[in-house]
Amino acid sequence: MVDDQFPDYLNVYYKKLFPYSQFHKWLSYGNIKPENFINREFSFTLHEDIYIRYQSFNTLQEFEKEVQTRCPFKIDIGAVFNMSPKICRNYPQFHPREKELVIDIDMTDYDSIRTCCSGAEVCQKCWRFMVIAVKILERALRDDFGWQHLLWVFSGRRGIHCWICDESARKLSPSERGTVIDYLAVLTAGDSKRCNVNHPLLKRSISIIKDEFKQLISEQDFLGTTERCNKVLSFIADEKLKEQINLQFIKYQSSIQRWEALTLVIDNHFKRGLLNFKTKYCLEDILLYLAYPRLDVNVTKGLNHLLKSPFCVHPKTGKVCVPINPKIIDKFNPNTVPTINVLIDEVNEYEKKQKEIINDANVNTNRLKDYKKTSLLKSVNIFEEFLRNLEYTWKGNRIKNSDIQMEF
Amino acid sequence: MNFTPSRKSLGVSDDKNKYDHDLQLYREIPDLDINLDEFEEWAIERLKVLQILEQLSLKGNTNNYEDYIKSVLQEIKKEGLKHMFKLINGGVYKDYNENCEARKRDLCSHFILRLVYCKNDELRKWYINREIELFKLRWSLLSKSEKLKFLSYNNTNYSAVNEEEQNILTENMRSFTTSGSTNEYFKVHWTQVLDLVRNRKVFLSDGFAYVVQNDVISGICQTFRSELSQELIKCFQKFSVICEDERFGAFIKYLHQSYMGKNYSVAENMSTLSISTIDHASKDSFPLCMKRLHVNLRSEHHLKHQARQQYGLFLKGAGLSLEEALVFWKSEFTKKMDADKFDKQYSYNIKHNYGKEGKKTNYTPYSCMKIIMGAVGIDEYHGCPYKHTSSQALKQLLETTNISAQSIQEILNLSQNGHYQIACTKYFEAKHGISPRSTAINHPNQFFEESQKLKGRTNEESNHNGESFLNDSLVNSSVMDDLSMAELEESMDC
Ligand code: SF4
Ligand SMILES: [Zn+2]
Numbered sequence: 072m073v074d075d076q077f078p079d080y081l082n083v084y085y086k087k088l089f090p091y092s093q094f095h096k097w098l099s100y101g102n103i104k105p106e107n108f109i110n111r112e113f114s115f116t117l118h119e120d121i122y123i124r125y126q127s128f129n130t131l132q133e134f135e136k137e138v139q140t141r142c143p144f145k146i147d148i149g150a151v152f153n154m155s156p157k158i159c160r161n162y163p164q165f166h167p168r169e170k171e172l173v174i175d176i177d178m179t180d181y182d183s184i185r186t187c188c189s190g191a192e193v194c195q196k197c198w199r200f201m202v203i204a205v206k207i208l209e210r211a212l213r214d215d216f217g218w219q220h221l222l223w224v225f226s227g228r229r230g231i232h233c234w235i236c237d238e239s240a241r242k243l244s245p246s247e248r249g250t251v252i253d254y255l256a257v258l259t260a261g262d263s264k265r266c267n268v269n270h271p272l273l274k275r276s277i278s279i280i281k282d283e284f285k286q287l288i289s290e291q292d293f294l295g296t297t298e299r300c301n302k303v304l305s306f307i308a309d310e311k312l313k314e315q316i317n318l319q320f321i322k323y324q325s326s327i328q329r330w331e332a333l334t335l336v337i338d339n340h341f342k343r344g345l346l347n348f349k350t351k352y353c354l355e356d357i358l359l360y361l362a363y364p365r366l367d368v369n370v371t372k373g374l375n376h377l378l379k380s381p382f383c384v385h386p387k388t389g390k391v392c393v394p395i396n397p398k399i400i401d402k403f404n405p406n407t408v409p410t411i412n413v414l415i416d417e418v419n420e421y422e423k424k425q426k427e428i429i430n431d432a433n434v435n436t437n438r439l440k441d442y443k444k445t446s447l448l449k450s451v452n453i454f455e456e457f458l459r460n461l462e463y464t465w466k467g468n469r470i471k472n473s474d475i476q477m478e479f
Numbered sequence: 480m481n482f483t484p485s486r487k488s489l490g491v492s493d494d495k496n497k498y499d500h501d502l503q504l505y506r507e508i509p510d511l512d513i514n515l516d517e518f519e520e521w522a523i524e525r526l527k528v529l530q531i532l533e534q535l536s537l538k539g540n541t542n543n544y545e546d547y548i549k550s551v552l553q554e555i556k557k558e559g560l561k562h563m564f565k566l567i568n569g570g571v572y573k574d575y576n577e578n579c580e581a582r583k584r585d586l587c588s589h590f591i592l593r594l595v596y597c598k599n600d601e602l603r604k605w606y607i608n609r610e611i612e613l614f615k616l617r618w619s620l621l622s623k624s625e626k627l628k629f630l631s632y633n634n635t636n637y638s639a640v641n642e643e644e645q646n647i648l649t650e651n652m653r654s655f656t657t658s659g660s661t662n663e664y665f666k667v668h669w670t671q672v673l674d675l676v677r678n679r680k681v682f683l684s685d686g687f688a689y690v691v692q693n694d695v696i697s698g699i700c701q702t703f704r705s706e707l708s709q710e711l712i713k714c715f716q717k718f719s720v721i722c723e724d725e726r727f728g729a730f731i732k733y734l735h736q737s738y739m740g741k742n743y744s745v746a747e748n749m750s751t752l753s754i755s756t757i758d759h760a761s762k763d764s765f766p767l768c769m770k771r772l773h774v775n776l777r778s779e780h781h782l783k784h785q786a787r788q789q790y791g792l793f794l795k796g797a798g799l800s801l802e803e804a805l806v807f808w809k810s811e812f813t814k815k816m817d818a819d820k821f822d823k824q825y826s827y828n829i830k831h832n833y834g835k836e837g838k839k840t841n842y843t844p845y846s847c848m849k850i851i852m853g854a855v856g857i858d859e860y861h862g863c864p865y866k867h868t869s870s871q872a873l874k875q876l877l878e879t880t881n882i883s884a885q886s887i888q889e890i891l892n893l894s895q896n897g898h899y900q901i902a903c904t905k906y907f908e909a910k911h912g913i914s915p916r917s918t919a920i921n922h923p924n925q926f927f928e929e930s931q932k933l934k935g936r937t938n939e940e941s942n943h944n945g946e947s948f949l950n951d952s953l954v955n956s957s958v959m960d961d962l963s964m965a966e967l968e969e970s971m972d973c
Contacts, residue, residue, distance in 0.1 A: 216669065217686030239686070243670075250673040254683075270679045271651045 078118060078142065080411045081384060085139050087441040088414060089382055090451050095131040096458055097222075097236075098148075101465025110168075112149030112156040114377055115141055124149075124377075125156040144386045147377035151241075167375045172218075172240040172248060174255075175378065176204050178229035180365035186291050186299075191387075193229040193405050196290040201231055203283050204364035205400045207276045208233060211255055215272060216240075220464070222457050223395040225408055227385030231395065232378060236461060238468075245374050252371035257363050268355040277355055280362045285327065293361060294326040294333075303333075306356045308349040312340060381454070384411045393450035394457065409446045417445040501566055501582060501625070502617050504633050504703055509586050518591060519730060525588035526595075526734065528563050529609040531555060534919050536612060548616055567617050593707075594721060595734045597714040601852070607707050611700055618696050626692070630665070635699060637665040640689065648689055651682050663692040672698035751931055752797040754807050760797075763910070764930035766903055766923045767864045768850060769793050771876060775860050780814040785853070786861040787825075789845055791832050796844035796924040801833040846922045847900055865894035865902040882909040 099108040113134075114124040128134040138146070149156075150167035159165050178185070178193050178200070187196040205223060212218050212235060220236040243251070257266055257273065266273065287293075294300050300320050307313045319332035337354050340346050370376055383392045389410040395403050421444035442451055513521070531554045535547060555564045562581045589610070596606035621629065630637050640648065648664060669688045674697050675681045681688040690698065722731060752760060761773040772790040776782050782790065787808075794804060808829060812821045830836040845853075847863065855862035864873055870891055877887045886909035893902035903920045907930070915929045 214685070215683035217684075246673060247670055250677045253677040254679060267679060271682055272679060 077386060077389070077411075080389075080415055081144070082139075082142050083415050083418075084384060084411055085142055087418060088445065088447055089138065090442060090454065091131060091135045091138075093451065093454055093458060094380075094382065095134065097454075097461070100236075100238075101462070101468060103465060103468055107151055107169075110152045110155055112152060112167075112377075113380075114147045114149060115143035116145035116147070117141060117143055125160040127155050127157040146380040146383050148380045149377045150375050169241045170374055170376075172235040172243055172251065173370060173376070173378050174208065174233040174235070174252070175226075175367040175370040176201065176231050176233075176364055177226070177367060180367065184291070184293075184361055186293075186295070191229060195404060195406070198403075198405055199283060199287050199290060200362065200364075202400050202403075203280060203287070203362050205231065205233075205395075205397050206279050206283075207364055208255065209397050210275060210279070211272055214275075215254075216251065220457065220461050221397065222381065222454075223397050223400075224381045225390070225393050225395055225403075225405065226379060227383065227390050227392045228388050229405070232381075232392075234378075234381075238464070245372060248374065249368075249372045252366060252368050255364075256366045256368055257359060258365060266359075268352045268359070273355070273359070276363060277358055280358050284330075284358065284362065287362060288326050288330050291361075292326045294320065294329040300329070303357055303361075306360065307353045309347070312336070312345075312350055382450075391447065391450070393447070394453040396453045396456075409450070414445045414447055421445075500629055500632055501578075501585075502614070502621060502629050503582075503586060503589070504699075504706070505586065505589050506633075506706070508590055509583065511583070511587075513587055517587075521584050521588040522591040522595065522730075522734060524560055524563065524584070525592055527558055528555060528560055529592075529606075529613065530921075531558065532609055532612045532616070533605075534921070544619070548619065551616060567620060591731075593711060593714050594718070594731045597711045597718055603708065603711045603715075606711070607704060610707060611704055614703060615696060615700060618699075623692075626695075630695070630699075633699075635667070635702070636671055637667045637690070637695065637698075640664045640666050644689075648682065652689065652691075664689045665692065665695055666690075667698060671702070674698075674701060752794065752799045754799075754803050757794075757799070757807070760927075760931075763934060764927050766920065766926040767876065767880075767906060768862065769923055769927075770880075771864055772860055776811055780811045783859055783861075785855075785859060787828070788832070789850060789861045791829060792842055792844040793923050793927075795833060795842075797927050801830065801835060804829055804833070844922070844924050847903070847920065850923070851899055863899055863903075865890075865899035870895060877906075880906075880910070882906070 095108065098111055099105075102108070109127065109129055111127060112124070113126040113128070114122065115126060116122050126137070128137060150170040152159075153164065153166055153168050154162065156165075178188075178197060179190065181197065181200050182189050185197045185200065188194055209221065212221055212233075218235050218237045218240055222234040222236060224232045224234065226232050254272070257276075268274070268277065292299070294303060300317075304313050304316065307316065316333050316336050319336060320329050323329045323332055334354065337346075337350075340350070370378065379392060381392050381394055384390070385392065389412055390405075390408045391411065391414070393408055418441055442448060531551060535550055535554065552564065552568065555567070562584050566581045566585055592606060596602045618626070618629075644666070645664070652664070666687050666689055669676050669681075669683055669686055672681060672688050672690060672694075675690060675694055676683065676688060680694060681690050683689075757773070758777075761770050765773065769790060772782060772786055775786070776790070791804065791808075794807075795801075799807065805826060808825065809818065809821055812825060827836055832842050834842065850861075851863045851866050853862055855867040864876055868876070873894060874887065874891060877890060886905065890902045890905050890909070893899075893905060900919050900921055903926070904915060907920060907926060908914045911930060911933050913933065915926070916932075920926050
């Protein structure tokens with residue numbers, strides 16, 4: 072949408088709508104260690120692609136003021152360093168210490184399989200890939216690694232970021248981060264490398280995929296053309312079996328029918344004990360290839376990798392990078408995410424109405440926070456819910472800390 | 480540095496807890512005194528074991544691990560390293576004291592070699608890899624109860640799985656256990672077993688990895704590796720202080736360069752090389768490093784100092800007599816300078832190498848390790864061509880040797896991957912159509928001897944008594960003071 076008005080809108084957005092205090096609360100982590108916020112790197116992308124790194128702020132007020140005066144098109148969040156990034160970034164000892172573990176899923180990585188859109192576009196149909204991804208990762212991160220504080224954020228255009236904020240996750244070394252993402256990234260280069268589909272991670276993921284697959288296949292029309300059919304058939308490493316399935320493909324037209332025929336043939340083979348070690352898991356291989364999350368591994372690996380902050384506004388779409396509630400990810404529609412224009416209209420509208428109503432009564436309208444007057448409210452609520460859960464942990468930590476102090 | 484004065488203490492009775500297990504993570508320097516002879520002997524012993532491991536894994540027969548273990552044990556036995564042989568083989572000690580003694584040797588020698596191998600990245604990497612290989616091998620030979628004991632002694636953070644967990648696991652773990660094997664699991668935080676997690680070889684739940692007994696080793700190796708690499712760097716920071724001690728400073732500084740196999744300083748039984756055969760032999764029986772020096776000498780009529788040392792000592796080891804050596808060098812050099820200058824500047828050095836001048840030391844020909852570790856400047860031709868030349872130049876060099884293009888490609892690949900000595904062994908095979916009798920080439924003179932043997936120039940069997948040899952200039956063995964391991968540590972920790 073980038074139009075001439077964007078900088079002006081952004082100005083209003085940062086003055087009235089950006090949830091500074093919640094944001095500060097998040098990155099202070101209970102303020103048990105003040106460095107958490109003070110030594111955190113922020114970087115700003117200003118108008119005309121001017122990029123400034125190593126910003127840091129001592130207080131919420133300082134941060135708020137700087138954002139409002141600079142009015143950045145984009146705010147990135149970096150690591151917590153051992154010293155203040157703003158002052159010490161040229162010191163030889165200066166190095167990153169902690170950061171949330173982050174995961175980036177971008178729709179462009181699905182371009183080789185999605186058939187509805189490509190590039191920057193995204194629609195309800197291809198969003199289903201994201202739904203599957205979130206469901207799979209939610210389970211893996213919570214059940215397998217035991218993390219609880221996951222902040223899912225819409226990336227503003229065509230993807231999702233996940234910020235894993237548990238203390239143990241924030242402290243991971245780069246090689247540990249690499250391990251997590253390698254564990255999760257089942258589809259590696261070359262798309263179709265075989266993996267042990269009996270691993271609990273994969274078994275569980277495959278069953279999640281199966282729940283969504285009927286809809287996905289009809290929306291994406293995965294078996295709609297000969298070319299697409301051949302791509303799927305390439306996962307079947309047995310010429311005879313392939314042949315049989317192909318015959319079915321000729322018989323049926325729709326993707327759904329073809330898929331059902333394919334599973335039937337394979338099932339039959341399985342029951343008659345005709346699958347060998349090469350073909351035993353071809354169905355699973357296909358499901359994974361078509362629907363398993365495609366992850367940007369490098370974003371996760373680096374401790375020093377910057378990632379766009381929640382509540383930024385995407386300059387091209389005008390959409391706000393809002394937190395997402397993973398429990399109702401099915402309901403999330405990337406195309407109805409509040410845009411900056413709408414939000415500002417909403418504020419104005421509200422104020423106009425209020426003025427009319429209370430013209431006579433002497434009530435102060437400003438008591439209500441501005442975001443509460445808009446559709447951003449829902450997103451801030453999700454964020455606050457996430458913060459409430461986090462708060463329990465640092466309350467626990469405070470008690471632990473005071474216990475330790477008592478001993479001395 | 481303050482070493483305790485001579486004091487014999489080999490008492491083992493009070494050392495029980497320190498040698499509580501055959502296998503160690505070497506986390507604590509033993510608190511005991513050893514004398515300088517032991518210091519050297521034990522270090523050399525361990526180095527030999529590590530070299531055997533390297534040789535055999537260089538040979539590439541690690542695919543079948545059991546065969547690999549067998550050949551390692553065989554080789555260790557053959558070399559007469561009986562302490563390590565028994566220790567590795569586990570549980571064959573009837574005598575408790577003897578067992579403690581062997582454990583003590585193992586412990587001390589590990590720490591001494593840390594000093595020897597801490598100096599640069601390449602050495603550290605070599606040492607860590609060898610120690611890990613040794614560790615893995617020893618682990619695999621432990622009995623199950625010994626393994627469990629090891630885990631608990633070393634606070635490895637592995638805990639047993641209770642029955643309730645076990646039941647939940649059985650379903651989930653099915654894909655990780657090959658049918659028939661017992662389902663013995665250990666629970667450990669996932670960050671302790673990154674490799675297993677990365678490759679999805681373990682079941683994860685709530686931040687814990689459930690590891691099959693056989694995979695436990697992978698995690699422990701990871702710990703061992705990172706601890707050892709940190710310790711070596713610490714050690715290096717103290718290195719200069721330790722080396723000031725004249726009793727063993729030189730030993731520590733140079734041990735890694737010395738060749739532990741046969742000593743080629745005197746070519747006792749095979750004076751085969753003479754001026755008349757040298758050109759021919761250089762084509763057929765010289766390793767590439769020496770062939771290149773020979774060609775250079777013939778075409779340039781000169782070699783720089785390092786090159787003269789490397790080549791001259793090799794020729795000596797190959798049986799060229801001093802008299803012939805003098806004639807040989809002179810005939811080339813004087814094509815560019817007058818005889819007078821040669822006599823003044825160069826003949827001394829040649830005689831010196833033969834132990835006929837100066838300190839009268841009989842110098843040893845350089846081993847591959849020494850040559851490979853050496854520095855080679857631009858425009859210098861010594862060193863090992865597999866390491867010290869660009870692959871372009873190496874290719875050209877190989878193309879002059881009449882071996883097949885396929886062999887050349889293989890050799891180039893090996894050298895690019897840092898397997899210089901295997902590359903050299905491959906070259907030997909390509910030249911002779913048969914691999915060398917010993918596992919791999921580790922000395923240029925060994926290359927030469929084996930080649931000559933194949934060509935039937937000598938019928939005599941050289942005696943492979945495997946006796947270790949250290950250049951006299953390295954060790955002043957008259958110093959017999961005891962060293963305290965603890966103080967060694969102190970100086971490393973200071
Ligand atoms: S490996 Fe040894 S013998 Fe072979 S070329 Fe290199 S230094 Fe010479
Ligand atoms: Zn779409």
